[in-house]
Amino acid sequence: MKMKKKMMGILATLFFTLVSIVFVAPIFIVLINSMKSKTFINLETFKLPTEESYVGLENYKTAITQYDFLKALGWTLFITVLSVAVILICCSMTAWFITRVKNVFTKMIYLLCVFSMVIPFQMVMFTLSGTADSLHLNTPWGIVIVYLGFGAGLAVFMFTGFVKSIPVEVEEAAMIDGCSPLRTFFCVVVPMMKPTFTCCPHLDSHIIIINIKRPDSQLYRLFYCRHTAKHFSCNISH
Numbered sequence: 001m002k003m004k005k006k007m008m009g010i011l012a013t014l015f016f017t018l019v020s021i022v023f024v025a026p027i028f029i030v031l032i033n034s035m036k037s038k039t040f041i042n043l044e045t046f047k048l049p050t051e052e053s054y055v056g057l058e059n060y061k062t063a064i065t066q067y068d069f070l071k072a073l074g075w076t077l078f079i080t081v082l083s084v085a086v087i088l089i090c091c092s093m094t095a096w097f098i099t100r101v102k103n104v105f106t107k108m109i110y111l112l113c114v115f116s117m118v119i120p121f122q123m124v125m126f127t128l129s130g131t132a133d134s135l136h137l138n139t140p141w142g143i144v145i146v147y148l149g150f151g152a153g154l155a156v157f158m159f160t161g162f163v164k165s166i167p168v169e170v171e172e173a174a175m176i177d178g179c180s181p182l183r184t185f186f187c188v189v190v191p192m193m194k195p196t197f198t199c200c201p202h203l204d205s206h207i208i209i210i211n212i213k214r215p216d217s218q219l220y221r222l223f224y225c226r227h228t229a230k231h232f233s234c235n236i237s238h
Helices: 002-033 038-043 058-066 069-100 104-116 121-134 140-163 168-176 181-192 194-203 219-228
Strands: none
Touching (some): 069 104, 069 140, 140 194
16 A cells, blocks of 8 residues: 555656646747747757857847837736736625625626626627727726726636625624724625635736837737737737
């Protein structure tokens, strides 16, 4: 029995080691290619840099000096952090309201949020892009609102499931002690929702890294980069 458990442990270690290598390999390939000239990136993608192909940090210098990389990184951090914060706050409050107030209206909101998870992005990409442009949402602040729409379905679904597990008596006790509904939510409910607050941003991973060179860029190009160049930087411009 002990030998069997030991063998299972060894096999599990080997399996997860292979899985880790598969996940780390693309990052390693990108890193070694970032130190090659453009020609050798295409010709010798999976080879280590040689004396002929090695250019050192020249590609990084070019990205910073010629392509406004630092500015793009700043917009990326701004949009990502603000979008995640807005999604967590708004969707947690919505889920709490849906769970505690049971009527036709809240059921419809919940069903719409769940249904939005089923619709592929490609079905609404161009329509949403045109609508966002006409409403002047093609700015860093406007994109946050667009991302809130994308993230609301999954976030509301997750928060609703967690709120259902919170006893109503805890909230009733807080209200008896004089807490208003808002204070009950932020002081009593939110601390108990920490596991979902931690998990939701990771699962809501469609808020990806996008480098925005100009705030007035065309939104449909941003959406295109978002879904066809996932985990890569898309340099958006007119």
